Amino acid sequence: MFTLFPVTKKLQPYISFYYEMKWESKDYDNGIREVILPSGKAFMVFQYEGRFRGTIYGQERFVPKYYTIGQQSSNYTVFSDHKTMGLIGAAFKPTGLHKLFNIDVSTYTNIPTDSTSLFGKDIQPFEVLFEAENEAHKRVGLIENLLLGRLGDKEFKDNFIDVSIDLMHASLGCGSISSIVKKLNVSERYFQKKFKLMVGIAPSAYNRIIRFNNLFSELDQHNENDYRILSALFHYYDSSHFRKDFKKYCGEVPKQFHLDKFEFVKEAFVKNPIFLNSTL
Structure with missing residues (x-):
């Protein structure tokens, strides 16, 4: 299941959309496994049920529970041994991750990185609320509030x-x-x-x-x-x-x-x- 959610106006210059993905092992022959094409976007992902692993260029990558990944330069595979996988993600516009967090995005290319490195201690109260929530749109709202907190009074400027x-x-x-x-x-x-x-x-x-x-x-x-x-x-x-x-x-x-x-x-x-x- 793949569901899209809209982005509040203030974050639209940075984020294209939010999404929920749910996979169940019963729909696959040998466990959950999906091949994904490079998309031209960076992603911030929050896993709320099950955990998955990933491979790119034939190499398995450790995937933190909450992670951020920059551009993907090749196809990659996500797979899981859990019966159900559930996650909420934010798809960033090409320069959105750099402009929101003021980082060198090339250090995130093909590498799922723990999002605590971007949010620090702010991730702790978010995690408590996120883990207690069961509705997708409310989970999205929590992620949006986390990102709005990071945005502050910053104004987006095209370059x-x-x-x-x-x-x-x-x-x-x-x-x-x-x-x-x-x-x-x-x-x-x-x-x-x-x-x-x-x-x-x-x-x-x-x-x-x-x-x-x-x-x-x-x-x-x-x-x-x-x-x-x-x-x-x-x-x-x-x-x-x-x-x-x-x-x-x-x-x-x-x-x-x-x-x-x-x-x-x-x-x-x-x-x-x-x-x-x-x-x-």
Whole structure:
């Protein structure tokens, strides 16, 4: 089960949406296991039932109960031995985590980090209330209050990195980084440095994720896909380059990939592609 919740106006410049995810082992053949594509967003996650583990690039990562993770540069797998898994999360806009917490987001890329490092002692009274709550919308409200406390009187200001992200989304990830830099009238070296600080990965890597997710959202739900046409539409002029990206982001080459095996991916990246719009 995947449910979305809206964000209060004051936090909308930083956070795209809140969500609840619930999985039950009875719905899987060999325990809870989901493959997830990189989304272009950072996440703050609060597990309230069960615990899961995760692997990325073939390496298992320790996942704290309450954790924050920056950009994901490859597909990753979450799995659990518990009968039921339940969590509430906040999906951050590309620069949202940096601007809210004033951190180098690249240190969070692919790494689930204990959120107590961001909130300190403020997490303790929150945890007591969160653990006692049983309703999803009230859990979301507690998370929102925690984030509002961190925000304080801070005011959001767009900068050239936000503009570059809008340009990438407008071109569906098919535009070149050099053309974006020219429009911004900044040096490419400075742009690369600030983008990685605020977003967590290189602009070319982010742009590739946006392009692939736009392509992926066009997949036929019945696996009747002409990958040659799709790859050409999204400016993959080299078939080997397309297969490489497909394997990196999906975990399988196109011929072996069957969307029906990935229920969450099918729901969140194809049926209702919630990660595509930078303004969401």
